[in-house]
Amino acid sequence: MKGLVYTGDKAELVDGLDVRAPGPTEVKVQIVAAGLCHSDLSVIDGTIPWPAPAVLGHEGAGIVAEVGEAVTNVKPGDHVVLHTLAYCGTCRYCITGKPYYCRSSMGNRTQPFTLNGEPAWNFAAASFFTEYSVVEGKQCVKIPDDVPLESAALVGCGVLTGAGAVWNRAKLERGQTAVVFGVGGVGLNAIQAARIAGASRVIAVDTIPEKELWAREFGASDFVLAGPGVDTVAAVRGLLPFSDDAVTGPFEAGGADWVFDCVGAPATIRQGVDMLDWGGTVVIVGVPAPTAEFTARVTHMTHVERGVIGCRAGSHRPHHDVALIIDMYRRGVFKLDELVTAKYPIEEWQTAVHDLHEGKLARGVLTLS
Numbered sequence: 001m002k003g004l005v006y007t008g009d010k011a012e013l014v015d016g017l018d019v020r021a022p023g024p025t026e027v028k029v030q031i032v033a034a035g036l037c038h039s040d041l042s043v044i045d046g047t048i049p050w051p052a053p054a055v056l057g058h059e060g061a062g063i064v065a066e067v068g069e070a071v072t073n074v075k076p077g078d079h080v081v082l083h084t085l086a087y088c089g090t091c092r093y094c095i096t097g098k099p100y101y102c103r104s105s106m107g108n109r110t111q112p113f114t115l116n117g118e119p120a121w122n123f124a125a126a127s128f129f130t131e132y133s134v135v136e137g138k139q140c141v142k143i144p145d146d147v148p149l150e151s152a153a154l155v156g157c158g159v160l161t162g163a164g165a166v167w168n169r170a171k172l173e174r175g176q177t178a179v180v181f182g183v184g185g186v187g188l189n190a191i192q193a194a195r196i197a198g199a200s201r202v203i204a205v206d207t208i209p210e211k212e213l214w215a216r217e218f219g220a221s222d223f224v225l226a227g228p229g230v231d232t233v234a235a236v237r238g239l240l241p242f243s244d245d246a247v248t249g250p251f252e253a254g255g256a257d258w259v260f261d262c263v264g265a266p267a268t269i270r271q272g273v274d275m276l277d278w279g280g281t282v283v284i285v286g287v288p289a290p291t292a293e294f295t296a297r298v299t300h301m302t303h304v305e306r307g308v309i310g311c312r313a314g315s316h317r318p319h320h321d322v323a324l325i326i327d328m329y330r331r332g333v334f335k336l337d338e339l340v341t342a343k344y345p346i347e348e349w350q351t352a353v354h355d356l357h358e359g360k361l362a363r364g365v366l367t368l369s
Helices: 038-044 155-170 184-196 209-215 232-239 266-274 298-302 320-332 346-358
Strands: 003-008 011-014 017-019 027-036 060-067 080-084 113-115 118-120 132-136 140-143 177-180 201-206 222-225 256-261 276-284 306-310 340-345 363-367
Touching: 003 346, 011 209, 011 346, 017 132, 027 080, 027 346, 038 346, 060 155, 080 155, 140 320, 155 184, 155 256, 155 320, 155 363, 177 184, 177 266, 184 201, 184 209, 184 256, 201 232, 209 222, 222 232, 232 266, 256 266, 256 346, 266 276, 340 346, 346 363
Parallel strands: 177 201, 177 256, 201 222, 256 276, 276 306, 340 363
Antiparallel strands: 003 011, 017 113, 027 060, 027 132, 027 363, 060 080, 080 140, 113 118
């Protein structure tokens, strides 16, 4: 069996992989398509520490091949969206509808694979850059057979992360304003989720001018091209002024209700705080290095109740949110096909990585069968 494996200092496509049979609560899935996400690249470059060898990929869809004796939600032949949230189902967070707080869902380093007969790790309870993977049954969400698996593959990470940040973590209200830093696979879903939620203005921010077309296609009302010599905060505030007569009001009033930082860089987080209106909030969606820190003025928080919150994977409830998004897609409300900029056979994964680094992709999808 072939797969893309992190070897400790690089990634390479190998043969010689094998995966064990599913346990009682597990499912073996034939992977059809998997999205290429920055988190996979963060393992390769060391930003996310992970043991090696490990089979990469955490955003996928496929066909159920085999189920454990205790699995009841899917059966062989079902088409499924796969997600990484391997929650326990019984802790106080799971039973109160917050599986993204489940302690069992973080890390999940196990060794269901062997590489040339030696144990190999999974990644993020997933590992979808291979022909077959074994996951918990609760990580499989059945979808109708008429949904293209290449599009469905993106739902389990990038789509849930972006849209969930808007709908679940922020609970953006109709008429509020939103800024989205980063017009990539996650940011585009934050943009379209804000549009669907009824935001009055959705301002996209990116350093690549060609991304304006994507941003507007997904629902952005405005686009700010950031970069050297550009005062991004002033540009956003100019679009959301305090009044007809003044861009900035008392104690820096004016600006956005919500800022979704899908970059996760200290600089963009700080810019986000500085462009908030009174009572506004920055939602940190992107993931920087584990040691990253940012600074902000305390009086922005104490005097006018600006805030900064984190968001893990869109604070999603997979069996609710995946089904909702797939239903909205089938009704023409939510864009999925348009997220797939290009498809690559897994043998061309290096080309996909290059295109991602060059800003050519909203999402690139690797196909395995």
